[in-house]
Amino acid sequence: MSGVLVVIEQRDGAIGRISWEAVAAGKFLGTKIGVDVGAAVIGAATESAAAQLSAKALAKVVRIEHALLAQYTSDGYSLALEQFIAQDKPEYVIFPHTYQVRDFVPALATRFGEMLISDVIAIADGPVFARQLLQGRLQGSYRHTGTGPCLVSVQAGAFRADALEAGSAQVSRFTPALDAAQIRTRPEPPFRGSEQTIDLGSAQLIVSVGRGIKDAENLPLVQELAKALGAELAASRPICDNGWLPMERQVGSSGQTVSPRLYLAVGISGAIQHLVGMKGAQCIAAINKDPDAPIFEVADYGIVGDLFEVVPALTEAVKAAKG
Amino acid sequence: MKIIVAIKQVPERDAQVRIDPVGKWIEELDVQFALNESDAYALEEALQLKEKHGGEVIVISAGPERAGQVIREALAKGADRGIHIEADDLGSRDALGVARLLAAAIQPENPDLVLAGLQSEDLGLGQTGVILAELLGFPHSSLILHVDVTAKGLKVKRELEEGWFQSIELPLPAVLAIQSGGNKLRYATLMGIKRAKTKEVRRASAGELGADASPVVILEGISLPQKQRSTQILPGSPKEASAALVEKLRFEARVL
Ligand SMILES: Cc1cc2nc3c(=O)[nH]c(=O)nc-3n(C[C@H](O)[C@H](O)[C@H](O)COP(=O)(O)OP(=O)(O)OC[C@H]3O[C@@H](n4cnc5c(N)ncnc54)[C@H](O)[C@@H]3O)c2cc1C
Ligand SMILES: Nc1ncnc2c1ncn2[C@@H]1O[C@H](COP(=O)(O)O)[C@@H](O)[C@H]1O
Numbered sequence: 001m002s003g004v005l006v007v008i009e010q011r012d013g014a015i016g017r018i019s020w021e022a023v024a025a026g027k028f029l030g031t032k033i034g035v036d037v038g039a040a041v042i043g044a045a046t047e048s049a050a051a052q053l054s055a056k057a058l059a060k061v062v063r064i065e066h067a068l069l070a071q072y073t074s075d076g077y078s079l080a081l082e083q084f085i086a087q088d089k090p091e092y093v094i095f096p097h098t099y100q101v102r103d104f105v106p107a108l109a110t111r112f113g114e115m116l117i118s119d120v121i122a123i124a125d126g127p128v129f130a131r132q133l134l135q136g137r138l139q140g141s142y143r144h145t146g147t148g149p150c151l152v153s154v155q156a157g158a159f160r161a162d163a164l165e166a167g168s169a170q171v172s173r174f175t176p177a178l179d180a181a182q183i184r185t186r187p188e189p190p191f192r193g194s195e196q197t198i199d200l201g202s203a204q205l206i207v208s209v210g211r212g213i214k215d216a217e218n219l220p221l222v223q224e225l226a227k228a229l230g231a232e233l234a235a236s237r238p239i240c241d242n243g244w245l246p247m248e249r250q251v252g253s254s255g256q257t258v259s260p261r262l263y264l265a266v267g268i269s270g271a272i273q274h275l276v277g278m279k280g281a282q283c284i285a286a287i288n289k290d291p292d293a294p295i296f297e298v299a300d301y302g303i304v305g306d307l308f309e310v311v312p313a314l315t316e317a318v319k320a321a322k323g
Numbered sequence: 324m325k326i327i328v329a330i331k332q333v334p335e336r337d338a339q340v341r342i343d344p345v346g347k348w349i350e351e352l353d354v355q356f357a358l359n360e361s362d363a364y365a366l367e368e369a370l371q372l373k374e375k376h377g378g379e380v381i382v383i384s385a386g387p388e389r390a391g392q393v394i395r396e397a398l399a400k401g402a403d404r405g406i407h408i409e410a411d412d413l414g415s416r417d418a419l420g421v422a423r424l425l426a427a428a429i430q431p432e433n434p435d436l437v438l439a440g441l442q443s444e445d446l447g448l449g450q451t452g453v454i455l456a457e458l459l460g461f462p463h464s465s466l467i468l469h470v471d472v473t474a475k476g477l478k479v480k481r482e483l484e485e486g487w488f489q490s491i492e493l494p495l496p497a498v499l500a501i502q503s504g505g506n507k508l509r510y511a512t513l514m515g516i517k518r519a520k521t522k523e524v525r526r527a528s529a530g531e532l533g534a535d536a537s538p539v540v541i542l543e544g545i546s547l548p549q550k551q552r553s554t555q556i557l558p559g560s561p562k563e564a565s566a567a568l569v570e571k572l573r574f575e576a577r578v579l
Contacts, residue, residue, distance in 0.1 A: 144540055318569055
């Protein structure tokens with residue numbers, strides 16, 4: 001076993017940013033332990049993605065291609081990659097931590113008697129892999145002790161994709177042996193959720209509310225602050241899960257991505273799935289009673305206190321400033 | 324339909340956590356425990372399926388003595404019986420090891436459907452359900468918000484990124500990892516709590532299940548996250564801090 005293999009995700013030939021970040025993580029690890037780094041792409045038409053990968057400084061690019069891989073299925077992807085890993089014998093296999101990876105890589109790892117070290121945010125000497133615990137309040141260091149391949153997925157934003165060196169990697173093809181009967185699930189084409197009537201994506205000022213608000217009947221408190229600021233109201237997932245605000249106001253990995261001038265987070269802890277949706281804001285302010293809340297890791301300004309006292313005071317201060 | 328729901332007891336969300344002296348886990352004596360959020364949704368989905376189609380809902384949890392609390396809570400909400408895998412050494416098992424324990428206890432039950440939560444709030448591995456499917460040899464799907472029973476098996480609604488969804492058909496028996504938010508959660512009624520006392524909770528020890536416990540991944544230590552960006556914390560009373568924030572937003576950040 002040797003080398004690092006990065007398995008990227010593509011959609012119609014397009015490679016998402018998190019996949020490039022996985023390539024960067026693979027390169028980082030490969031340099032650290034002094035081994036070659038290759039990349040693989042899975043699908044029924046992988047030529048375009050492979051061409052983009054081959055323009056980077058990689059030891060090789062592999063197209064794992066089969067007509068039965070046209071649509072993602074856990075069975076199809078697990079079987080295909082299981083066969084390739086068995087042949088290629090990489091020591092490390094790196095994935096972007098996407099919903100697709102969550103869905104099949106744990107099953108793939110199990111076939112090798114291994115487990116996925118998921119949602120990794122840093123790689124230190126050892127190698128030791130760091131990942132968040134307790135929703136970002138703590139961090140754990142994990143080490144692989146198994147004898148098979150070590151599978152790792154990396155969190156969005158943890159590695160920098162923009163520093164990838166150019167190169168010209170050899171592209172090869174791998175055709176897995178697949179049979180339609182082995183694929184037990186039948187996926188239908190993706191569809192959009194609710195009507196999109198609010199464009200949070202282009203909002204300049206956003207007040208966003210989280211579970212700290214405790215109850216739907218307390219929402220007018222933040223609605224008034226939003227009104228005083230002339231801001232759109234947004235929310236973390238649990239608020240929309242509870243039906244207190246419509247899902248189209250949800251910010252995060254399964255909701256909207258926003259990049260306002262100001263994002264004011266009220267009673268939001270700052271879980272990674274929320275942060276990926278708002279980290280791009282020009283200025284972030286947070287109100288939270290917990291001084292150790294992870295939201296303060298990304299906030300420019302913070303008020304540590306009870307939102308039920310702070311929000312009304314802030315609404316007054318905004319009104320006073322506006323005259 | 325015989326449905327098994329894997330439920331985990333985790334530290335309460337607002338718990339103030341402290342790292343233990345050996346730096347391997349948190350001081351558990353400090354914290355209150357609760358049912359993992361997505362597991363509550365998995366339980367709710369199971370109870371609704373039973374109400375529509377009949378059958379039995381069995382909850383299973385691996386953990387120390389205290390994990391009995393979440394089993395009783397699930398029984399009070401309407402689960403029919405519980406299985407408690409008593410294990411004090413879960414911290415030294417990896418996800419594969421925990422899933423092997425669960426699979427060993429689930430297998431003899433021959434369920435039609437196994438539900439797990441998508442992700443535990445403490446370890447956040449997001450994979451025990453999928454591993455369980457592989458160990459049981461069942462098809463699976465994860466990030467599931469809604470389940471319909473069809474003539475051929477199941478049709479489920481799966482969440483994708485950025486507000487997209489997808490329907491997936493799969494045959495039974497199957498494993499689903501349930502995402503939070505698909506249903507409205509019920510509360511236990513007084514009657515439910517009373518009836519729960521008469522329901523069966525079978526105890527199985529990790530030893531008698533005979534599952535392999537040697538880890539392939541070990542948690543070497545835990546630490547506080549390194550601070551990335553420095554937040555300016557605005558001190559004072561709510562009124563003072565608010566006035567200072569408005570001032571900063573207008574004249575320093577210039578976003579108002
Ligand atoms: C696959 C997946 C996708 C997800 N997608 C999303 C997504 O798109 N968007 C999203 O937001 N989440 C998403 N989540 C959920 C995410 O992991 C968190 O659970 C969620 O963001 C937490 O929301 P919250 O911060 O409002 O609640 P909590 O984490 O419960 O935080 C509440 C905060 O309020 C503070 N607080 C409590 N009372 C007060 C008070 N009186 N005054 C001041 N502060 C107070 C607390 O200190 C705490 O920090 C996803 C999770 C998964 C697994
Ligand atoms: N000790 C346990 N006992 C019962 N179920 C568990 C246990 N650990 C994990 N699970 C289940 O697996 C899901 C995913 O957990 P994790 O892989 O740790 O994120 C949880 O939501 C539970 O449904």
